[in-house]
Amino acid sequence: MEIIQGGVTAAKGFKAAGLAAGIKKKNGKKDMAMVVSEKPCVTAGTFTQNRVFAAPVKWDRDIVYNQEYSQAVVVNSGIANACTGVEGDNACALEAETAAEALGIPAKSVLLGSTGVIGMQLPMDVMCEGIKKLPYLLDSTLEAGTLAAEAIMTTDTRDKQVACTVEIGGKKVTVGGMCKGAGMIHPNMATMLCFITTDVAIEKKALQKMTSEIVSDTFNMISVDGDTSTNDTALVMANGLAENPVITEDSEEYGVFYEALFYVFRELSKKIAGDGEGCTCLFEVKVKGAVDKENAKILAKSVCTSNLTKCAIFGHDANWGRILCALGYSGADFDPEKVDIFFESEAGSLQIVKDGVATDYSEEKATEILSKNPVTAVCDVKMGDATATAWGCDLTFDYIKINADYRS
């Protein structure tokens, strides 16, 4: 596997564009993106498990579950089109029809994504004007991918793109993706918005299986604030232009592509956690020695989402008691008197707790380690062989600042 530059335009046959349509009137920032494949794509997706789900989630679910192919994605930022009733559903249909006409493809092959304020209706005149302009800006360059990645940002401080290549059956296969998300991040089956494109040839069923499995180990293991969004959507589009032998669930090459797709998902997940609203660092929690994978995940997520632990990380304070406390209330199976805890970063590794009580560690060294980005806490519960990793960030003054008056 080779890591390369780029995002949604890295794979063969994909073009992208981004522009400022005028949804974010106040600041004139980019607010619409389009990604188009030259060939119809086998498509997999995972969506929010929030009972309150946005209109575009409903639209995309129908396409991913009931259509053979998709070919384009239209995304806007600024307004989430969630809690918008029938008017929101109608907006989705109009978006897709407008894009379909402009691109000469069926409306039911146009996937949609929206992110921003919940409860406001989309300004459809502005949206449709944007959708009609975007096809003229489509390009296959990395820069075009970046414009799209920038156009889907809300409180993100940077665009998020990852890509890699892998050889399958003598052919070079490329996977690339972009995502956005900084707040309301506690995915349950998917994160805010993530679009991955690949030129791999693969059966729809195999792609969906792989995507669902990977999401549970990547996007479902990140949290910024414990709030599961109404718009979580992760989509993977595969157009087959790499011309590798078609991958099925039983292919020998299934695992090779799995690894590449996993890499893209995991790195995008870390980019979201590491750009959490107001945060100063990516906070990684590795649990080792759990009785099984499920318990390992529960323990890792509990530490990663503890407000008190996140404040301590912000303060570079080795307050391990909060970590042990968060393990304790997680509900997972472990013995507090067996736990070892280590802090790690580029400044080194330090054991803070051995068998549930503090070691005679240097607070100075601990602070040095905790002052770097990223910071990792390793919790070895010494019960079995299962491991899990969760990603989050510290909780800071700026998180409050951003969220006290998000709408104004």
Added chain:
Amino acid sequence: MEIIQGGVTAAKGFKAAGLAAGIKKKNGKKDMAMVVSEKPCVTAGTFTQNRVFAAPVKWDRDIVYNQEYSQAVVVNSGIANACTGVEGDNACALEAETAAEALGIPAKSVLLGSTGVIGMQLPMDVMCEGIKKLPYLLDSTLEAGTLAAEAIMTTDTRDKQVACTVEIGGKKVTVGGMCKGAGMIHPNMATMLCFITTDVAIEKKALQKMTSEIVSDTFNMISVDGDTSTNDTALVMANGLAENPVITEDSEEYGVFYEALFYVFRELSKKIAGDGEGCTCLFEVKVKGAVDKENAKILAKSVCTSNLTKCAIFGHDANWGRILCALGYSGADFDPEKVDIFFESEAGSLQIVKDGVATDYSEEKATEILSKNPVTAVCDVKMGDATATAWGCDLTFDYIKINADYRS
């Protein structure tokens, strides 16, 4: 029922004291409290469900579950005596023995409470010196109760006391209590530390049943930061000095005393939520029309613990989308398209959402309502008759400030 001044010394036959023993060396603040009954007390208690529980929790559980009576409580603040291994257990035994000797009662009738930093050992010389001094300061005045309530504070900004009287069988029965807690508040069977005293005559079994039921509707419905403490303890001591006919589970008067005890528990719960670390207001979430009590509780707690909603409350921003989103990811049963949401405070009541979409409400009026303390959000899910109330607070810059370097 009559609401009166006072706390743990309100009921007949209880004395209290508080002093600065020297555990909080840095600031010379009060850090030890003692409450003693002149007669042995029937005792009920609920404790943290965190798998990591402090040594005094272990000590108290044994007394509440296995002893007929208790007669005194010794509490320290500054150090939690949690994650302290065998040394922590030995400290508890020594505390109880020292108090028992000074008071002339059995060690197994001395309840203990500790709160503060996790992972540090108690300075036993300082503790024992304090325990020996406290009996000389014991008094039955309200002021003595206040000294005790102040001595158990950590990041609390004010002491928390509630009392009331009720007539049972022609006798005046008094219930009073004190508690502490401002951070690491997300009780699961009890909160940080709560001590309630009463002169009611009641059977142990009836008192425990009542206490467990009430705690699930009061302390278990508050949250400051989602972190369940290692030290949560709520104790009720009843010395029988009111000389009412002894209350049993089948007594007609069970309900009368239940109401009084419920009042004290609920008001103490609200005092904790309303003094949440760094908060500017008590945030009350009432859910109406849920299919059953369990679903009502889940919905109310989900909104109350949402970081994003709490930031919006801090910003006086009627961001109802976050409330609907938090209802949605709670996992409880409801139909998003039926939900009505209202904001209420002393400035009035305003319907913000009807049937899942925004009403044409005045943002100005909403901000006016949200600028008061306390603030209430009412969510009517219109599915059935069940209701529940949860209490929390807003999330502010000061919460981060307090918790970024709590130990230093």
